[in-house]
Every structure is written in structure tokens, then in C-alpha cells.
Amino acid sequence: MDHHALLLLGLLKNQAQHGYQLNDFIEKNLARVTNLKKATAYALLERLRESGLVAVKLEQEGNRPPRKVYAITKSGETEFLELLRTELCNAEPISSPESTALMFMTELEPDERIDCLNTRLEKLNQHIANLENIPTHKSAVNFALERQMVLLKADRDWLIGVLERQQ
Amino acid sequence: MDHHALLLLGLLKNQAQHGYQLNDFIEKNLARVTNLKKATAYALLERLRESGLVAVKLEQEGNRPPRKVYAITKSGETEFLELLRTELCNAEPISSPESTALMFMTELEPDERIDCLNTRLEKLNQHIANLENIPTHKSAVNFALERQMVLLKADRDWLIGVLERQQ
DNA sequence: ACGAGGATAGTCAAGTATGACTATTCTATA
């Protein structure tokens, strides 16, 4: 959860925004490096408001329904830095759900197993291709994308090795 | 959530067990490749029971309080295979929370940033060392451990590169 | 013979996450 708060605070630190803008940006630019969903973001924004880390202002533009503009507060900025420090120092083992299936893959017959792994490989390659097509960001977002790419490629290379061993 | 169900079903497929046994095994052997927590496992076991994927039997041993022994059902085995197939075919981008902090690391002064990254590197190395010390399992769990190791090392190597670029 | 601490076996309240849904406004085109 902390990383989600970190993300929202970080984005708001750059610029006050309303929910849609935030979610749109995340969806279009950061989908590969975060899994923060729209509804989650709204809920979290509300919690951040309750904690005084962001301030909300209603804004009306033209005929559109009023929308909430979120801005980071002073204490939000402090919290942001604190979170950033702890999260940046942290290295959790990458426990991705996909590992689970690997633990049981021998329960499938070799043929089927190999089919599945090949599908997996295809999807991995697809992800890698997608990532390669993202124009390099000007910001430090690049670091996250770069890391993602490195991990995806390592995963792919490993998977290729596994496939070879299946014969 | 599916991967958690897959894990429990997979373990029960091998052998009927009670909750403690399951959790103990996960904690001692699989902590590096899954993040399923005790309370989560119990809750999930209950849900699996409701769905008829596992059956529960009360068992009393000596004077000990009765405990619930979970066994996979026929439909549980079917579901297991189904889950296994879909999960094994799947390759999600590895969206680990740690990437978030990287997106904002330039908000810290270089000195502090480098300190944080070094701490991160240390922890990564620690994780790698821990993983290296795990005796190789006989089962396919090895695949999951192997993958974890590959990813951790890729992460580390990348991080070292990042640190070098910080000068 | 007994008390501390670990092993055993969970439960629960509170926090988090999200798919599906609602509702309005704009815009391009037929």
C-alpha cells in the first residue's frame, strides 16, 4: 500500500491534479510499472485526504460536473520523502504470482506443459516488445521501465532454458 | 488470488493436511516464492471449502484440541489443473512495488540517493545469499526457486549499473 | 513437580483492492 501512496504523492508533488487525470496518466504511462487501479487510487486518495497528506478542492470547468482537484500538502511532502527513502532502501524478493504455477508444472504431461510454457514465452516476448515501444520518458520513470525490462528479459532467458531442458 | 488457491490445492493434492501443517510448510520452504500469509491461507481454505474444492474433516490426536484436516476433492483436482494451465501460460509484467520508488529517486539529493541504493543492494545480496543456502528441493519447487534467483540476480546486476551511473 | 517458553491451531477486526456500475458531457458523422 505504501508504494501506492508513494506513487500518488509523487505524482501530485509534481502537479496538483484531479482523479481522472491521475488515473489516466497512470493507465497510459505507468501501467507497466505499477498495478494501481482506478478504484484503488480513488479510495487511497480519500484516505490520504483523511490523513491530511493531500488537500481537495472542488473545481468547475464550463458545464462539466465539478471535479475534485487533489494537491499535496506540506505534511504530504514530508511523508513522501519518508516513504521514498524507506521504499528506495528496500529490496523485497520478487514474489510474483507466476512462480506458483512453476512449482507444479510437472503435474502436467510433458506435451501440455511445453505448450503452456511456450504460450508463456510468447506473452513474455509480447510484453518486452510493448515495453521497447514506449518512448523513453524524460523523468526517472525510465529507471523503473529499465528495471522492468531487465527483469522481463531475465525471465525470458530463463524460461527459454527451462524449455530446452524439457526435452 | 488464483495463485494462492493454486498453491493450496497443489499442496493438498500431494497430501491432505491440516492448516498448521500447510502454513508451516509454506513458511519454512516457500516463503521465498510466495507471499501467502497464515491468516490468508485459513481464510482461503474456508472459501475453498465453501466452493467444494476441499473437504474438511475434524481429527483428534491424543489430548490435543481437534484440528481441521483439509483434503482436496475431485472437483478440487479439476480446478487445480485448470488453474495450473492458465497460470502456467500466463506472463504478467513483473510489477513489483519496489519499482515505484525508483521513479522518484531523483527527488533525493545524490548522496542520500546513493546511500539508499547501496542499502538496497545490500539487502538484495542478502536475499540472494539466503536463497543460495536453501537446499535444493526434490520437487518442481526448484523451478520457482531458480526463477527467483535469476530475477534477483538480474535485479542486482542492474542496480549495480545504476549505482555506477550515479557518479 | 512445575513454570517458562515453544509448538500447535487457529480467529477476528480492520485495512485494502477492484470489477462492475452509474451518470454526465462532448464530438464526429450520417
Next chain:
DNA sequence: TATAGAATAGTCATACTTGACTATCCTCGT
């Protein structure tokens, strides 16, 4: 100039997760 569909801006019920807690039983050293 209707009107279908996209963009805007969220909400909500439901499901999932987990830290903290409870409670009993066993064992080992004194």
C-alpha cells in the same frame, strides 16, 4: 441535427489480506 460512442469523473458492494490476538498442549531444565 439527432445520436452513437468516446471522454470525463467517479462510486460501491464485495472480496481479499493481514497484524495482532487467543488459547491449549507439550517438553525440558531446575
